[in-house]
Amino acid sequence: MSPSGDNEVLQAHLDGGKKLPFPDGVLINGRGPGGASFNVEQGKTYRLRISNVGLQNSLNFRIQNHRLTLVEVEGTHTLQTTYSSIDLHLGQSCSVLFTADQPAQDYYIVASTRFTNPVLTTTATLRYSNSAGPVSGPPPGGPTIQIDWSLNQARSIRTNLTASGPRPNPQGSYHYGLxxxxxxxxxxxxxxxxxxxxxxxxxxxxxxxxxxxxxxxxxxxxxxxxxxxxxxxxxxxxxxxxxxxxxxxxxxxxxxxxxxxxxxxxxxxxxxxxxxxxxxxxxxxxxxxxxxxxxxxxxxxxxxxxxxxxxxxxxxxxxxxxxxxxxxxxxxxxxxxxxxxxxxxxxxxxxxxxxxxxxxxxxxxxxxxxxxxxxx
Known part of the structure; x- marks a missing residue:
């Protein structure tokens, strides 16, 4: 969210008995549309740690022409499921892997609000080291107000029981379902x-x-x-x-x-x-x-x-x-x-x-x- 003032202004607005206005926009690493960029080398696989630290909106995250493999959610190793985009709700974090396996050029990284009207969208740039040119065309679209889409994705996020990393019960002393x-x-x-x-x-x-x-x-x-x-x-x-x-x-x-x-x-x-x-x-x-x-x-x-x-x-x-x-x-x-x-x-x-x-x-x-x- 990009408010026209600091937290004291927002607090005063709420203390006065009013609701916060609709946000001005969405930021990626503190920057507006096209302001942030990430450099990659062709053929390599990268881990992105993504967090929604906004004030009031769920976000959908995606990278143009690249698939995202979820590997971690707030410290839990997950089944390595691949998605075209992923929803992150307020306060949530996750890790995804993606491979720079597309033709060498620049690609949009997109974050857009979910369940809002209008939908707010911002972009960053994924830049191949041997890029042949800048991003082109409109940013790729994503889900907007579809609840079932998000619900089904949330249900598909499960713990990877074969991962060797730490779990809430590392000694195997109990299983929550029993x-x-x-x-x-x-x-x-x-x-x-x-x-x-x-x-x-x-x-x-x-x-x-x-x-x-x-x-x-x-x-x-x-x-x-x-x-x-x-x-x-x-x-x-x-x-x-x-x-x-x-x-x-x-x-x-x-x-x-x-x-x-x-x-x-x-x-x-x-x-x-x-x-x-x-x-x-x-x-x-x-x-x-x-x-x-x-x-x-x-x-x-x-x-x-x-x-x-x-x-x-x-x-x-x-x-x-x-x-x-x-x-x-x-x-x-x-x-x-x-x-x-x-x-x-x-x-x-x-x-x-x-x-x-x-x-x-x-x-x-x-x-x-x-x-x-x-x-x-």
């Missing part, structure tokens, strides 16, 4: 007005920042900062209200989280501190019967997942990391105006095996100012 979940959490995003201003919510709660960082408040047992369980496990359909939403969860639990998107926009959710298995996604309303279609064998493990309009996405996550972890929409304006919560993974154990103490040089602020930390 474990019974101990809890189901359903999270539904919504938009609305609170006190005449735009707000966004999860299960009707629009997050507000406390005066003290949540981890400090929890560590020092400072009351009045947050209430564990201040957000429900299930949507109840009520109006949006403001609160510091914290969802309590047990350390070492194995939980199912279902993201439900009843809106007409695409969502993207990120969980700090964890990778999770994306076991299913589909259109319509999630029900218990939806589990019959879950991938319990080779679902990809990642930390950011999309939820298509009027659709749901289900994940399995092993809560093996003690702490208070942010779960948020990667749609920046929605996150800023309340579409986030914190997952408190708790144990009453004080063993260093489970969690290190707060370091001596931690910045203690808010109601934690003046308190003492213990040394490691």
């Amino acid at each position: 474990i019974n979940t101990t809890r189901t959490i359903r999270l539904s995003n919504s938009a609305g007005q609170v006190n005449g201003k735009q707000r966004y919510a999860v299960n009707s709660v629009s997050f507000v920042l406390p005066d003290t960082p949540l981890k400090l408040a929890d560590y020092f047992k400072i009351g009045g900062v947050f209430r564990p369980g201040s957000i429900s496990d299930n949507p109840y359909g009520g109006g949006i209200y403001l609160d510091t939403s914290v969802l309590n969860a047990d350390y070492r639990a194995f939980v199912e989280i279902v993201f439900e998107n009843t809106e007409n926009i695409i969502q993207s959710w990120h969980l700090n501190g964890y990778s999770f298995f994306v076991v299913g996604m589909d259109g319509g309303q999630w029900t218990a019967a939806s589990r019959n279609g879950y991938n319990l064998r080779d679902a990809v493990a990642r930390c950011t997942t999309q939820v298509y309009p009027k659709s749901w996405t289900a994940i399995y996550v092993a809560l093996d990391n003690v702490g208070i972890w942010n779960l948020r929409s990667e749609y920046w304006a929605r996150q800023y105006l309340g579409q986030q919560l914190y997952l408190r993974v708790y144990t009453d154990s004080t063993s260093l095996r489970d969690e290190y103490p707060i370091p001596k040089n931690a910045l203690l602020c808010g109601r934690a100012a003046g308190r003492s930390t213990r040394p490691l």
Whole structure:
């Protein structure tokens, strides 16, 4: 996105109760159309690491006349499937291989928005070292508003079980598809007005920042900062209200989280501190019967997942990391105006095996100012 100002201008716009305007454009490595270039040698194979670090739009990435072989998604080795283009949703990253096997000239690299009207497009240049000439003609087109195309591609992204790289369970001590979940959490995003201003919510709660960082408040047992369980496990359909939403969860639990998107926009959710298995996604309303279609064998493990309009996405996550972890929409304006919560993974154990103490040089602020930390 190319806004006419810095983040403070955008924040002031949102603080005034307004939505962000439609973006001006798309950038590749910080540059507009034709501004970036990548040099290659004919016959060699290259790895591209691609990330969508935008504010509000999914992107489709493609290279004119070249095929892209997906090999990695957010740290997980994937089946090496070849695509003509690939969708990346907000906050997502992947690695692809391509071979410079075309006639020696310049080719378009294209990124365009998905599910928007109008479609925004930008280009960079793939330049062969012995190029016979510049790019010519229009950039190659890609998918625009087709949800099924993107959904089918997402379902085709699976873990490469024969790869020798690290996996979430490198010792083979368990397989996610053989474990019974101990809890189901359903999270539904919504938009609305609170006190005449735009707000966004999860299960009707629009997050507000406390005066003290949540981890400090929890560590020092400072009351009045947050209430564990201040957000429900299930949507109840009520109006949006403001609160510091914290969802309590047990350390070492194995939980199912279902993201439900009843809106007409695409969502993207990120969980700090964890990778999770994306076991299913589909259109319509999630029900218990939806589990019959879950991938319990080779679902990809990642930390950011999309939820298509009027659709749901289900994940399995092993809560093996003690702490208070942010779960948020990667749609920046929605996150800023309340579409986030914190997952408190708790144990009453004080063993260093489970969690290190707060370091001596931690910045203690808010109601934690003046308190003492213990040394490691």
